[in-house]
Amino acid sequence: MTPQQRGAAPRASADRLGRLLNLVPYLLARPGIRVAEAAADLGVTDKQLREDLELLWVCGLPGYGPGDLIDMAFDGDRVTISHDAGIDKPLRLNPDEALALVVALRMLAETPGIGTRDAIERALAKIESAAGDLADAPVAVRLPANQEKLAAVRAAVDSGHALRLTYYTAARDETTERVVDPMRMLMVSGFAYLEAWCRRAEGTRMFRIDRIDAFTELAEPSAPPVGAVPHDVSDGVFRPGPELPLVTLRVGRGGRWITEYYPVEEVRREPAEWLVTMRVTDLGWAQRFLAGLGPDVTVVAPPELVERIRSQATTALDQYAAPQPAAPEAGR
Known part of the structure; x- marks a missing residue:
């Protein structure tokens, strides 16, 4: 599919949706x-x-049983709607709905990685025109922080050049230098990312914009290899696989929230505690994360992580046990 065909597909879908929304009241x-x-x-x-009419036959209200779907009758080359499933008027937005759509579209237009920005801006212009004075309401739409950095990285990516990054990796608590070949920018779970081929790792990597400490646009063009495949981020950036370390935790009532915020492989609900297994990016990250959870979480495995946290806790206790030098008296 050519770029022109890819751009035409969203427009065709949007045009068909608008036509279907007005087709039922038109036929009624x-x-x-x-x-x-x-x-x-x-x-x-x-x-x-006729293809639109065939599609309408499977549209209707939730439940999608008899009486929920749109129905129609054909008499030769004539058509009559016999059941409208409640879609008996053209779409009309009240002021609150119009304003909500304007705000949502403004936010979407500012989101990195959106390839149909022109279609969004056309839709926004139509709704703002229909909304009248509401479109001029004093509502400021802003993405999360790092706006200047985000705009600068986006401009560098649009230039089609390779970048030299100074990047902080939170999982290993380290800052590294690397040269990358940008592929795209996108927004996942409220964070902006640069997806690029990392020459140091020899693989496709996701770089959070707020963790890019500095970058330099190089003269050479961005040239990801043929095998550089974009990540599937439909379920988030972190995709645990069997190659990652497996951690087993014994979790009390106060720590059960981690099973809702982090991907886990198994949860065994015992009367007093839960036994939770999860994949982590590396044991260094797991050590820093789990050490801050307090007594509600106990590490069961792997033994290396158990020993790391035990050693960290012992060192901390020794620091508290050591006598502290007396503060000098005032005036001396």
Whole structure:
């Protein structure tokens, strides 16, 4: 598929959705209308209108049983809506709905990685025109922090050049230098990311914009290898796999929240505690994360992590046990 075809696909879908939303009230007002006449009014071919009608047959209200779906009757080349499933008026937005759509579209237009920005801006212009004075309401739409950095990285990516990054890796608590070949920018779970081929790791990596300490645009073009495949981020950035360390925890009532915020492989609910297994990026990250959870979480495995946390706790206790030098008296 060519870039032109990819750009046309969202527009065609949006046009069809608008046509379907207005097709039911149009047909209700014209029972028994000829298909050819309706197609001419709507500016589509007979074939396209018949395909739209076939799609309407499986549309309706949640439940999707008898009485929930749109129904129609054909008499030769004439069509009549016999059940509208409640879709009996063209779409009309009240002021609150119009303003909510304007705000949502403004936010979407500012989101990195959106490839149909022109379609979003066209839709926004139409809704703002229909909303009238509401579109001028004093509502400021801003993405999370790092706006200047985000705009600078986006401009560098659009230039098509490779980048030299100074990047902080939270999982290993270290800052590294690396050269990357940008592939795209995207927003996942409220964070902006640069996805690029990392020459140091020799693989596709996701770099959080707020963790890029500095970057330099290089003269050479961005050239990801043929095998550089974008990540599937439909379920988030972190995709635990069997190659990652497996950690087993004994979790009390106060620590059960981690099973809702982090991917876990298994939860065994015992009367007093839960036994939780989860994959982690590395044991260094797990040590820092689990050491801060307090007595509600106890590490069961692997032994290396148990020993790391025991050693860290012992060192901390020794620091408290050591006598502290007396503060000098005032005036001396």
